Amino acid sequence: MEKITEKITNERVATDLVTHDFYYDLPEELIAQFPSAQRDGCRLMVLARETGEISHRVFRDIIDYLDPRDMLVVNSSKVIPARLLGVTEKTGSSMELLLLRMLDSGEWETLVRPGKRAKIGAKFVFGDILTATVTGIVDGGNRTVRFDYDTEKYATVYEVLDAVGNMPLPPYITKRLENKSDYQTVYAKEEGSAAAPTAGLHFTDALLEKIRAKGVGYGEVTLHVGLGTFRPVKVDRIEEHLMHGEYFHISDEVANEINERRKNGGRIIAVGTTSARVLESVSDESGKVYAIDGETSIFIYPGYKFKATDALITNFHLPESTLIMLVSALAGKENVMKAYEVAVGERYRFFSFGDAMLIV
Numbered sequence: 029m030e031k032i033t034e035k036i037t038n039e040r041v042a043t044d045l046v047t048h049d050f051y052y053d054l055p056e057e058l059i060a061q062f063p064s065a066q067r068d069g070c071r072l073m074v075l076a077r078e079t080g081e082i083s084h085r086v087f088r089d090i091i092d093y094l095d096p097r098d099m100l101v102v103n104s105s106k107v108i109p110a111r112l113l114g115v116t117e118k119t120g121s122s123m124e125l126l127l128l129r130m131l132d133s134g135e136w137e138t139l140v141r142p143g144k145r146a147k148i149g150a151k152f153v154f155g156d157i158l159t160a161t162v163t164g165i166v167d168g169g170n171r172t173v174r175f176d177y178d179t180e181k182y183a184t185v186y187e188v189l190d191a192v193g194n195m196p197l198p199p200y201i202t203k204r205l206e207n208k209s210d211y212q213t214v215y216a217k218e219e220g221s222a223a224a225p226t227a228g229l230h231f232t233d234a235l236l237e238k239i240r241a242k243g244v245g246y247g248e249v250t251l252h253v254g255l256g257t258f259r260p261v262k263v264d265r266i267e268e269h270l271m272h273g274e275y276f277h278i279s280d281e282v283a284n285e286i287n288e289r290r291k292n293g294g295r296i297i298a299v300g301t302t303s304a305r306v307l308e309s310v311s312d313e314s315g316k317v318y319a320i321d322g323e324t325s326i327f328i329y330p331g332y333k334f335k336a337t338d339a340l341i342t343n344f345h346l347p348e349s350t351l352i353m354l355v356s357a358l359a360g361k362e363n364v365m366k367a368y369e370v371a372v373g374e375r376y377r378f379f380s381f382g383d384a385m386l387i388v
Contacts, residue, residue, distance in 0.1 A: 034322040036309040040267040041331035047261045047269075050356065051347045052368050060381035061203040063210050068235045071376055071383040075367050077359040082370055087230045087384050090341070096243030097294030098339075099286060103225040103302045104248040106216035108186060109193025109208070114154035116145055123152045125160060126196060127189075128170065128222055128254050129275065135163055135172045139255070146171050154192045157182075186219050196222050198380055200346075211380075220252035220275065226380045227300030227342045245289050247282035251275070251302040251324070261348055266329050271350065276306050277321040283310070286317045286336070295338035301354050304328070304337045311336035329353040330361050340387045344371055344378040359387045 064070040068088040075082055085092075094100075110127035123146075126139040140146040140162075152160045157177055164172040175185055182188045195211050205211060213228035214236070240246055252275045261269045286296055286307075298304035309324040311317045315335045327350065328334075340358055345351035356364040367385070376383045 034320055035273065036320075036322060036324040036326055038308075038326045038328070038332070040327070041329075043266055043329065043331045045266055045330055045361065046264045047266060047348050048264075049361065050349070050352050050365075052365060052372070054347065054372060054378060058372065058375065058378050058382075059200050060377035060379060060383075061201055063229060063381045064377075066232075067214075067230050068232050070230055073367060073371060073376065073383070073385045075359055075363060075385060075387050077363060077387055080360070080363040080366065082367055084374065088235055090386060091235070091239055091242060093386060093388060094239060094242065094244045094297070095294065097289060097292055098297055099245030099247060099289040099294055100239065100297050100299055100341075101247050101249060101282070101286065101303045101307060102213070102215055102228050102231075102299040103251050103253075103306070104213075104215050104217045105221040105225060105250050105252050105302075106219045107195060107211055107221045107224045107253075108219050109189045109195055110222045111194040111196040112152075112154050112158075112160075112189075112192060113194065114152050114158075114160075114192075117151035117153050117159070121145060125152065125154075125173070126222065126255070129252065130220065131172065135174050137166060138171050138173050140171045143169055143171075158188050158192055198223065200379055201381065215248065217248070218250045218252075220250075222255055223253045224380065225251070225253055225300045225302045227303075227384065229381070230341075230384050231299075245285055245294070247285055249276065249278045249282060249303060249306045251306050253302055259350075261350060261353075266353065269327065269350065271325040271327045273323040273325045274302075275323055276309065278306060278310055278317070278319055280319040283317045283319045290315060290336075290338075296336055297339040297341060298337045299341045301340075301342055301351050304334075304340055304354065304358075307336040308332075308334060328357050330357045332357045334358060342385050342387070343380065344368065344376060344382055344385060346379065355385075355387065 072085040072087045112125040124141045159176045160173040310320045
């Protein structure tokens with residue numbers, strides 16, 4: 029199969045739904061501040077999208093819902109320590125840089141606080157090993173920066189970031205993360221995400237081995253998660269919201285297995301909304317998947333017809349977010365909002381380190 033490089037969006041569908049239709053009340057104490065003691069020991073809500081029926085299980089029980097013909101598709105992107113705390117070179121004033129994505133030029137698009145100190149040409153220092161120079165200002169006020177470091181000591185910029193960077197935890201996690209690996213999936217490989225594809229945090233190597241032993245397929249795609257995925261929807265009319273582009277790729281091998289599994293009656297189960305966005309970005313109207321390397325700004329909300337995603341493993345998402353809209357597109361808004369109401373009543377743990385949902 030020939031590799032294709034594309035920039036992918038989707039046709040917006042008209043909808044009468046507005047952003048506030050995806051609001052729900054969430055007590056603050058249900059926002060998980062730490063991961064579960066055992067990754068696969070968190071709670072699992074199973075939602076049948078055809079009937080709205082809800083079951084309560086433990087995540088490791090997910091194997092009971094998988095058929096040997098099925099295939100899991102995971103996002104193998106690795107979170108980088110993208111939060112840099114430093115000072116301005118001239119005055120020593122405190123600065124914070126949040127890395128969003130690496131550009132083709134090798135420079136980085138970043139979010140800088142405070143922005144008033146980030147004029148073109150300004151330099152910031154992080155420890156004694158990394159310097160950032162502002163090279164441009166892009167849409168939305170983000171800055172592009174060029175990094176300078178000792179290339180004899182550090183082979184790549186990622187090695188420098190490991191030394192000076194912090195994990196870019198979402199603002200609703202207020203506790204300090206003691207172990208960086210807690211915010212990585214066990215299969216994370218390709219560095220580049222500014223946030224974790226958190227649905228995959230529940231898998232352990234042992235659980236994945238059991239799933240493979242059952243005959244279930246396993247394929248890795250990559251989508252480097254940018255903050256655009258989590259950007260608040262600030263418009264009332266959903267279809268007016270703009271998604272930022274995010275780099276992704278899917279190999280021939282994975283695309284071919286997906287097509288073969290579906291041909292033989294298997295389901296393609298996306299692990300996380302990012303994996304689902306890749307699948308929907310690379311499939312045609314018949315559901316056939318192609319090996320593509322590119323950038324996607326696909327926005328999925330109710331009214332969208334899924335082509336390549338048959339089931340979804342996901343977490344519980346923020347009210348009025350693009351993520352809860354995607355989940356509602358797959359399972360139906362009424363089913364999802366009812367499931368969230370039940371989850372609050374049952375004291376499920378929410379957001380990145382929270383419990384999981386399987387939509388079948």
